[in-house]
Amino acid sequence: MxxxxxxxxxxxxxxxxxxxxxxxxxxxxxxxxxxxxxxxxxxxxxxxxxxxxxxxxxxxxxxxxxxxxxxxxxxxxxxxxxxxxxxxxxxxxxxxxxxxxxxxxxxxxxxxxxTLRNAPVVPALDLPAEITISENVFKRMIKAAEMVSDHMSVGVQNGIFVMEAVGDSDHVRLDLTGSDLIAITPADVKSLYSLDYLSDISKGVGGAGEITIHLGRDLPVVIQFEFAVGECTVKYVLAPRIESD
Structure with a gap:
């Protein structure tokens, strides 16, 4: 019922x-x-x-x-x-x-x-860095990165949250620190992700206001947010992009 x-x-x-x-x-x-x-x-x-x-x-x-x-x-x-x-x-x-x-x-x-796939098990991941930023900042960086590349690196360097995309001829980078961030638990980490997936995820982040990103080194990223006064919780897990040598 x-x-x-x-x-x-x-x-x-x-x-x-x-x-x-x-x-x-x-x-x-x-x-x-x-x-x-x-x-x-x-x-x-x-x-x-x-x-x-x-x-x-x-x-x-x-x-x-x-x-x-x-x-x-x-x-x-x-x-x-x-x-x-x-x-x-x-x-x-x-x-x-x-x-x-x-x-x-x-x-x-x-x-x-x-007839549908069984529900996946949410993986247990050791992701030492945790960053909370505004939904709008996240969406703007994804949009900017799509103009130059099909992938984007996300990481923390010396306490600075960095999102960066490098194309054949163009480059865009966003550094966030201090008051630019809502919160951060720093750790030196960096991973590369497909912008196709990040773009799709950014479209699903509606009404959240802020999102929390959990990062490791060359590990899946976990992107979480809430809305409806915390009564709806959403968690995305995205595998890293592995580049061949």
């Missing part, structure tokens, strides 16, 4: 975060809320998303699992205004999701969870 009412803005932001990495996802329903863990087809990027029952105006759910085509769901949610409330109800007979908002009623055919 599942029935819920939630702010359109919160649900739109949550689905946008998930769809930045995968097109389809298995969502686990529990009495405590909704959650999903999914990895992209190339096994390079993973998302873990938890939407607490307290993020909802109303939440009624028992243990279960549903599969959602995120592209179709996003299109439907796009019909709602940010101030609207969306009602979701699982039809136990048809196993379809009934969606009501702003006078509209939709029925979304769900995917069979057994």
């Amino acid at each position: 599942f029935r819920a009412i939630i702010s359109a803005e919160i649900l739109q932001d949550a689905i946008k975060a998930a769809s930045s990495v995968v097109d389809e996802a298995r969502f686990e329903i529990t009495p405590e809320g909704l959650s999903t863990r999914a990895v992209d087809p190339a096994n390079a990027a993973m998302i873990s998303l938890e939407l607490s029952k307290d993020a909802f105006v109303l939440f009624e759910g028992t243990e279960g699992e549903i599969g959602i085509d995120l592209s179709r769901f996003t299109d439907i949610l796009g019909m709602a205004g940010k101030s609207d409330e969306i009602e979701l109800k699982l039809d136990p007979d048809t196993h379809k999701l009934d969606i009501s908002m702003g006078g509209f009623s939709y029925t979304l055919a769900l995917l069979d969870p057994s």
Whole structure:
């Protein structure tokens, strides 16, 4: 059983975060809320998303699992205004999701969870550097880096957070320290990542205000943020790009 009412803005932001990495996802329903863990087809990027029952105006759910085509769901949610409330109800007979908002009623055919990839295990990583920056700074650097390269190095050098992209002829670098940062736990680390994936992740970071980045040396990066007054938590894990000699 599942029935819920939630702010359109919160649900739109949550689905946008998930769809930045995968097109389809298995969502686990529990009495405590909704959650999903999914990895992209190339096994390079993973998302873990938890939407607490307290993020909802109303939440009624028992243990279960549903599969959602995120592209179709996003299109439907796009019909709602940010101030609207969306009602979701699982039809136990048809196993379809009934969606009501702003006078509209939709029925979304769900995917069979057994046909989707199993939820990945969130890896345990030793990432000594932790940096918290504003969402806007992160997005601006990704946009600037895309103009010169298809990859970007991210690291900490002598307590300075550095994001740098080097192309065939162009170069862009951003150094952040002191008041430029919201917080930092420094460690000398550096890793290289695909800008295609970082760009997709940056599009999923909506309404967060700030993000926290966990870094190691030549290790996956963990990018975390919260919204809905902390009731929705999102964690991305992105594998580093390994360059051949």
